């Protein structure tokens with residue numbers, strides 16, 4: 409094992425061992441025994457390894473003869489005639505490696521989100537509206553039994569145009585001016601999977617409580633949908649709902665249909 413005596417190899421081994429300890433032993437082996445809790449961030453591993461490198465260089469250069477031996481292989485690789493080929497390979501490999509690392513660093517990742525988003529979470533049975541309780545289960549749109557459809561559609565249209573168009577779009581297709589800025593994108597009320605699948609009570613809940621009112625399960629929702637509870641009156645929300653169904657030509661899911669599905673489960 410004469411090679412192991414060589415300072416250059418010793419230095420390389422110390423640095424490699426340091427890297428393995430910082431990255432794998434602290435990050436993955438110790439947590440198994442409950443000593444450390446999490447992987448070390450890559451930037452910290454890099455800093456620590458750099459510190460080890462500086463230490464190695466200090467140690468090697470502390471003594472003239474050791475330093476001489478330490479840099480001998482480096483010097484030979486850089487100037488010796490018979491190392492020409494190796495030099496050529498390194499001159500390509502090192503810049504390529506640096507380029508690859510830089511590329512890995514800036515490359516955007518399009519990985520799937522860690523949790524799948526359920527678009528229509530189960531609504532709560534009961535909510536409060538400005539402090540007063542409302543039973544959502546079995547709740548019908550009260551405006552369907554009072555006033556005229558035209559009146560409600562007119563009220564709903566005005567509210568929709570004023571409050572909802574920027575996100576949900578003037579065609580109700582979720583393509584408002586702001587839509588591109590949001591992920592998830594605003595709901596498309598013309599899609600077969602949206603209004604026809606929902607009871608009016610569900611839609612009421614979503615408009616009243618918005619993104620902040622979504623249940624804990626399935627978080628993070630990151631929904632930009634505002635809560636309209638403190639801005640709109642209950643009847644204004646119900647009128648908007650009538651407008652949405654009339655304008656998109658859909659009919660709401662009934663509680664009977666909801667019940668049948670519940671029975672199947």
Ligand code: HEC
Nearest residue numbers: 571572575590592593594595602611614615619631632633
């Ligand atoms: C700032 C943008 C924004 C505004 C303004 C906005 N919404 Fe939304 N809305 C969203 C986003 C984003 C979603 C999808 C995420 C979610 O379900 O919370 C959504 C979802 C919804 C849903 C749920 C649909 C479903 O399939 O579950 C309803 C209903 C809704 N919006 C109605 C309205 C109404 C009515 C208004 C106006 C009073 C309105 N929104 C205003 C952004 C907005």
